[in-house]
């Protein structure tokens with residue numbers, strides 16, 4: 001037995017601090033708590049643009065003119081209907097009662113099967129347009145409800161709410177969802193976006209990259225946190241129970257979902273945008289109880305995280321208010337991460353376009369820490 005001399009210096013577990021891409025799509029400043037999307041601060045873009053405008057911005061580098069926006073909207077709306085293969089696959093998966101994210105990952109792989117000759121832009125529009133249809137179709141079938149066909153007169157956000165609930169949303173709900181989708185559409189080199197860039201950099205097809213990204217997003221350390229974050233608020237139930245319950249969780253070594261971030265060491269700016277959007281929605285519906293409780297829980301959680309993990313700067317991340325906002329829109333917790341995927345797909349695709357332009361395969365090195373044997377016998 002002998003050892004291999006280490007030739008790979010600079011190993012960074014989790015690639016922390018490593019810059020692995022250049023991008024014009026978004027910039028995250030974790031110390032200042034700033035997020036720029038397509039050149040605009042998230043606070044400016046999220047609550048004012050439609051989702052289609054933000055996608056257009058990321059895919060083309062500029063906001064669309066009125067005519068360009070109409071053309072893009074019409075194109076997406078015309079592509080929403082799933083091909084037969086996707087519908088049949090959804091039906092065949094029903095007996096397994098799979099989580100929605102698993103079905104999204106599986107069916108996304110055949111979402112553009114009817115477009116074999118399409119160029120990358122057409123496939124991109126097709127995938128973006130159809131992810132909401134996959135989620136809503138499976139959701140309703142699994143809940144023994146009739147499937148709602150897409151309504152081409154509605155925009156992307158409103159149509160998704162309509163296909164899930166069967167109700168055409170009011171203006172406040174539509175705006176609430178658009179703000180959410182815009183807020184989370186892109187976020188630097190997060191795990192799922194990195195996964196998409198690694199996959200597309202092999203010059204494979206866009207669908208493969210999106211399927212891989214969906215798989216990465218569904219993990220609880222990435223996009224899977226908002227459901228548990230809301231469950232914690234429900235479990236707490238009233239402000240006086242926040243401290244004992246959170247303390248107990250931290251004593252047990254549990255992680256508080258919706259808190260902490262690899263990059264942000266101050267409050268995630270997206271949390272503020274979504275908190276404001278949620279406040280508006282809850283005020284409109286006249287039910288501010290949950291919103292106020294969440295605020296109390298947030299304050300106690302941050303105080304106790306500092307007590308149990310001093311100096312770690314664990315602050316509220318995007319998932320905490322995602323949960324509240326999507327709950328306010330009438331969504332059940334299992335739809336939170338699929339809705340995140342529907343938004344982030346706009347960013348994944350933009351990153352794929354950007355990565356392909358570099359023409360560069362992503363292939364880092366590993367540091368071998370195993371043994372070397374001289375003989376197998």
Ligand code: ACO
Pocket residue numbers: 220221222223225254255256257258259260261262263305309312314317318319
């Ligand atoms: N609750 C309790 N403790 C935490 C939390 C938390 N939410 N987050 C980090 N810590 C602790 C860790 O246990 C660790 O403590 P230790 O040093 O005593 O072992 C320390 O803080 C540092 O944690 P790391 O895991 O090194 O931090 P990392 O940068 O890898 O973690 C992550 C980032 C995964 C998001 C983490 O904060 C976490 O697990 N949060 C909860 C899950 C969550 O909200 N995920 C959504 C993230 S946002 C997004 O992806 C869209």
